[in-house]
Amino acid sequence: MRVLEFETKALLRSRGLSLPRGDVVISGPEALATARALGGPVVLKAQVPTGRRMKAGGVLFAATPEESSNLAESLLGRSINGFLVDRILVEERIAAEQEVFLAASYDRTNKRATLIASAAGGINVELAERVIRREFSTRYSPPDYLGREVAADLGLQGQGVNELGDVILDVARYFSNWDALLLELNPIVKDPKGHWWVADAHLELDDDAAFRQAELWRQVPRSTEWAQRRSKIERLAREIDDKDHRGVAGRMIAFDGDLGLLVGGGGASLTIMDSMLDAGLKPANYCEIGGNPSVWKVKELTKLVLGLPRVRKIAVIMNVVSNTRVDLVARGVIKGVLESGREPREVIAAFRIPGSWEAEGQAILRHYNVPSFGRETSIDQVVDAIRCQF
Amino acid sequence: MSILVNSETRVLVQGITGREAADFTRESIRYGTRVVAGVTPGKGGSVVHGVPVYDSVRAAMRDSPCTATVISVPAPFAHDAAEEALANGLRLVVVLTERIPRKDVVSILETAQTVGATVIGPNTLGVISPGQARVGMCGGAADSIRIAYTSGHVGVMSRSGGMMTEIASLLTHSGIGQSTCVSIGGDAVVGSTFLDLLPKFEADEETQALVLFCEPGGSMEERLAEHLVRHKTRLPIFAFVAGRFTDRNQGLRFGHAAVIVEGTSGSPRGKIGALTRAGVTVAEKLSQIPHLVKTGLANRS
Numbered sequence: 001m002r003v004l005e006f007e008t009k010a011l012l013r014s015r016g017l018s019l020p021r022g023d024v025v026i027s028g029p030e031a032l033a034t035a036r037a038l039g040g041p042v043v044l045k046a047q048v049p050t051g052r053r054m055k056a057g058g059v060l061f062a063a064t065p066e067e068s069s070n071l072a073e074s075l076l077g078r079s080i081n082g083f084l085v086d087r088i089l090v091e092e093r094i095a096a097e098q099e100v101f102l103a104a105s106y107d108r109t110n111k112r113a114t115l116i117a118s119a120a121g122g123i124n125v126e127l128a129e130r131v132i133r134r135e136f137s138t139r140y141s142p143p144d145y146l147g148r149e150v151a152a153d154l155g156l157q158g159q160g161v162n163e164l165g166d167v168i169l170d171v172a173r174y175f176s177n178w179d180a181l182l183l184e185l186n187p188i189v190k191d192p193k194g195h196w197w198v199a200d201a202h203l204e205l206d207d208d209a210a211f212r213q214a215e216l217w218r219q220v221p222r223s224t225e226w227a228q229r230r231s232k233i234e235r236l237a238r239e240i241d242d243k244d245h246r247g248v249a250g251r252m253i254a255f256d257g258d259l260g261l262l263v264g265g266g267g268a269s270l271t272i273m274d275s276m277l278d279a280g281l282k283p284a285n286y287c288e289i290g291g292n293p294s295v296w297k298v299k300e301l302t303k304l305v306l307g308l309p310r311v312r313k314i315a316v317i318m319n320v321v322s323n324t325r326v327d328l329v330a331r332g333v334i335k336g337v338l339e340s341g342r343e344p345r346e347v348i349a350a351f352r353i354p355g356s357w358e359a360e361g362q363a364i365l366r367h368y369n370v371p372s373f374g375r376e377t378s379i380d381q382v383v384d385a386i387r388c389q390f
Numbered sequence: 391m392s393i394l395v396n397s398e399t400r401v402l403v404q405g406i407t408g409r410e411a412a413d414f415t416r417e418s419i420r421y422g423t424r425v426v427a428g429v430t431p432g433k434g435g436s437v438v439h440g441v442p443v444y445d446s447v448r449a450a451m452r453d454s455p456c457t458a459t460v461i462s463v464p465a466p467f468a469h470d471a472a473e474e475a476l477a478n479g480l481r482l483v484v485v486l487t488e489r490i491p492r493k494d495v496v497s498i499l500e501t502a503q504t505v506g507a508t509v510i511g512p513n514t515l516g517v518i519s520p521g522q523a524r525v526g527m528c529g530g531a532a533d534s535i536r537i538a539y540t541s542g543h544v545g546v547m548s549r550s551g552g553m554m555t556e557i558a559s560l561l562t563h564s565g566i567g568q569s570t571c572v573s574i575g576g577d578a579v580v581g582s583t584f585l586d587l588l589p590k591f592e593a594d595e596e597t598q599a600l601v602l603f604c605e606p607g608g609s610m611e612e613r614l615a616e617h618l619v620r621h622k623t624r625l626p627i628f629a630f631v632a633g634r635f636t637d638r639n640q641g642l643r644f645g646h647a648a649v650i651v652e653g654t655s656g657s658p659r660g661k662i663g664a665l666t667r668a669g670v671t672v673a674e675k676l677s678q679i680p681h682l683v684k685t686g687l688a689n690r691s
Contacts, residue, residue: 006436020542025598041485064546106492106496106578106579107452108578108579108608108609108610109583109609109610109613111496111499111579111581112500113493113496114495137500138493138496138499139497147429167414176493179491179492181492183580200497206491206492206493207490208465208490208491208492209491209492209493211465211466212466212491222461238573264552266550266551266552266553266576267548267551267553267603267632268552268553268556268607270549270606270632270633270635270636271606271630271632273632273633273635274632274635274677277635319552319553319555319556320538320552320555320559321530321552321555322527322528322529322531322534322554322555323531323553355530355533356530356531374536374565375537375559376563377554377678378675378676379676380675380676380677383676
């Protein structure tokens with residue numbers, strides 16, 4: 001889960017790190033009041049769960065409170081990378097003598113937690129020439145010297161090594177303690193007095209560790225709410241999945257094409273989508289099925305997909321499966337089509353599931369004159385057969 | 391013969407009393423795999439499909455020494471189960487469990503590296519050396535495995551467990567058998583990458599070619615390609631890269647760290663380019679794989 005900036009900063013502040021003063025606002029007048037209270041120039045930052053806000057116009061600078069009010073009005077209700085802005089963080093601007101980039105993440109190649117630091121902070125850090133990488137173990141609490149060494153690697157000396165070293169150590173510590181996948185402070189800025197401030201912070205938490213981080217997750221309620229927002233069609237698919245424990249009705253995503261899909265998940269769905277788009281077909285949705293779903297579950301999903309506005313036909317395609325009963329899926333699809341008041345042979349463009357009870361499944365499909373395929377027909381060949389019908 | 395597992399492999403199943411584990415244990419045995427012990431703390435003394443169950447790995451190893459373990463326990467317990475296996479001498483650990491916290495996965499891999507063990511997964515469907523042993527649950531029931539997989543000379547490594555069986559089935563249908571097929575696992579961090587396993591396939595004289603199923607994300611394909619540019623391999627390699635459609639609507643990345651850590655790698659287009667430049671034959675369609683493999687092998691001999 002991606003944690004919103006203001007909630008990430010609240011977490012860091014409560015752990016003793018130095019952050020700019022600021023507040024979250026939801027209107028122009030609130031922005032005005034906050035900017036007045038802060039005094040001096042401020043920065044306005046859209047609180048949406050996406051990176052690259054600066055490049056997308058989600059970060060604005062105001063010299064006066066009145067300007068901050070106007071900018072807030074213009075930013076609220078806008079879409080940043082597809083997310084509607086409903087909250088803005090208004091913060092004081094810290095005069096920066098130096099900017100540093102610092103992050104902790106897991107390196108997939110070395111398979112280790114890794115600190116990444118650069119003396120060139122800011123949005124162009126990806127281009128920085130000298131990037132410091134330092135592996136550390138999340139099995140133990142990171143040692144104090146880790147922070148000092150990385151600070152020294154950044155070119156600091158004397159008191160600066162201790163001060164920035166503490167921040168670096170905190171990043172390693174909280175990255176580990178919070179079961180984070182990414183904790184990125186960019187930039188950390190040094191003010192003219194030599195004090196280090198966290199000007200921006202990104203945090204991504206490991207969903208798979210939520211079971212043991214309940215207290216932390218409770219501290220970021222707005223981020224949790226964003227993460228759980230779903231479209232209506234996603235909610236309906238989830239309801240079907242929840243009502244019957246047999247099989248998986250995985251993620252449902254609606255697109256705007258005319259070919260409805262029930263497909264195997266993971267690598268199979270990637271392969272199927274590639275073939276579809278290569279063939280010029282336009283998927284109306286993405287809907288994974290897996291495991292051994294019941295007739296009822298497949299029937300309901302079929303009806304849901306057929307109910308999408310532009311759907312003309314549907315395709316049911318899986319890879320060679322190990323435990324899906326083909327006959328049950330076939331019956332579910334046929335029933336779903338019939339209950340939608342449609343004709344199976346007109347609506348089902350292709351059915352391809354090589355698995356157990358395949359002959360029984362094929363017999364059902366043949367009875368309704370539905371084009372069905374076995375393992376001898378590869379996924380891309382099935383898609384070619386569908387293309388001929390569009 | 392094969393890599394990682396063969397007809398001599400003595401398999402332990404951790405979490406054997408779970409419904410899914412009991413099912414794949416039964417089918418693995420029917421397929422000919424030597425499943426010799428199971429562990430579920432608290433269920434010691436029971437028997438699952440003829441396999442004795444112990445409360446601990448230590449007790450299992452005393453009674454029936456094993457050379458490989460399959461971990462199929464709930465995610466919160468997977469870290470401990472893997473550490474227990476490694477502490478008791480297991481040197482091949484196949485982790486089927488999905489959704490293990492990343493921190494736990496990395497911790498397991500640190501221990502495994504220290505003791506010199508091989509970890510496959512997590513989130514893998516397992517490893518199969520057709521005709522010899524199936525360690526995990528790839529291919530499903532014994533009868534289904536026999537239809538999809540046949541023994542032969544092509545090694546398969548797949549980032550998708552399901553598509554591994556699809557590829558094996560394609561090869562089998564064209565009369566091409568497999569030496570060993572490895573579902574390397576779907577997580578961001580996995581114990582054994584393409585590059586980690588390549589030397590094992592190179593050392594296996596039965597293996598004459600490799601087929602890879604690649605997916606977007608990470609840099610496993612790029613790292614393999616970098617290696618192949620510097621080191622010649624005796625094995626012709628054929629790959630299919632799924633998820634090209636994700637190049638068209640790039641998901642927005644979060645933060646800069648991923649870009650710095652992974653470089654610009656991750657996109658299917660980038661992977662196809664890197665593999666091609668390294669001499670790997672990249673199939674445009676999955677169905678071309680058998681023909682490409684046949685042609686490639688014929689040209690060499």
